[in-house]
Amino acid sequence: MIAWFVVVVLGLVVGSFVNVVIWRVPRRESVVLPGSYCPHCGTRLSPRDLVPVFSYLALKGKCRYCREPIAWEYPVVEITNVLLYLLLYAHFGFSLQLWLFGAFFSGLLALAFIDLHHGILPNRLTILGIAVGLLWGGAVDLLRVWGRAPASLTFNLGTYVAEFSILAAGLGALVGGAVVLLVVVISRGGMGLGDVKLNAMIGAFLGWRAALYNLFVAALLGSVVAIVLLMTGKKGRKDAIPFGPYLALGAIILTLYRG
Numbered sequence: 001m002i003a004w005f006v007v008v009v010l011g012l013v014v015g016s017f018v019n020v021v022i023w024r025v026p027r028r029e030s031v032v033l034p035g036s037y038c039p040h041c042g043t044r045l046s047p048r049d050l051v052p053v054f055s056y057l058a059l060k061g062k063c064r065y066c067r068e069p070i071a072w073e074y075p076v077v078e079i080t081n082v083l084l085y086l087l088l089y090a091h092f093g094f095s096l097q098l099w100l101f102g103a104f105f106s107g108l109l110a111l112a113f114i115d116l117h118h119g120i121l122p123n124r125l126t127i128l129g130i131a132v133g134l135l136w137g138g139a140v141d142l143l144r145v146w147g148r149a150p151a152s153l154t155f156n157l158g159t160y161v162a163e164f165s166i167l168a169a170g171l172g173a174l175v176g177g178a179v180v181l182l183v184v185v186i187s188r189g190g191m192g193l194g195d196v197k198l199n200a201m202i203g204a205f206l207g208w209r210a211a212l213y214n215l216f217v218a219a220l221l222g223s224v225v226a227i228v229l230l231m232t233g234k235k236g237r238k239d240a241i242p243f244g245p246y247l248a249l250g251a252i253i254l255t256l257y258r259g
Ligand SMILES: [Zn+2]
Pocket: 038, 039, 040, 041, 042, 043, 063, 064, 065, 066, 067, 068
């Protein structure tokens, strides 16, 4: 019971930070300083304004100072992050996987929303993600050599997810990046180099099989959503629809999928 509570609180706190990343990274602002501010009036927010979800509800979705509406996206991102953490906890319990994939999922969540808003996938996040995946693989290799790799590291991994190692991460990043690069070269548009680096990051965490399949899962998800958007008239045939969110969602599905 305590464990669930800890996971929910952690999910809310990190989800709140994901919102900061979504707002600031594409604007090239520091994610640490200064403290959070209202995007409308610029007033620095006090701690009571920053309690995830609850502040939004207490303020009825309006800034305490200027009464401008707060984007509904903030609580949605926080709640989504909590749900992702709960799913991970259900799969892995309190293990190293929970923390590692938790960081991975939060990064994907931030990248998906940044792509939706700005049509970019910042290097600051994708390159960082690739580096973390590689470093983690290397760290696990060292633990193995040392004879201290926790058995929980191989516990209940997804059907298409590789065991962590520097080789798995490196191969995953290469294959993941290469398959998307191939599509970028062939299709000339639609997808960009940001998508290449995002799928390389996904490969660095999940290995080459998941990175390869992710292209197809993402394309399938993208087609379904595109058809719905065209049929409902929300988007025209010419509108560009960013691909990053589908790559991110595909990676989450592949991490959790048990065949
Ligand atoms: Zn304000």
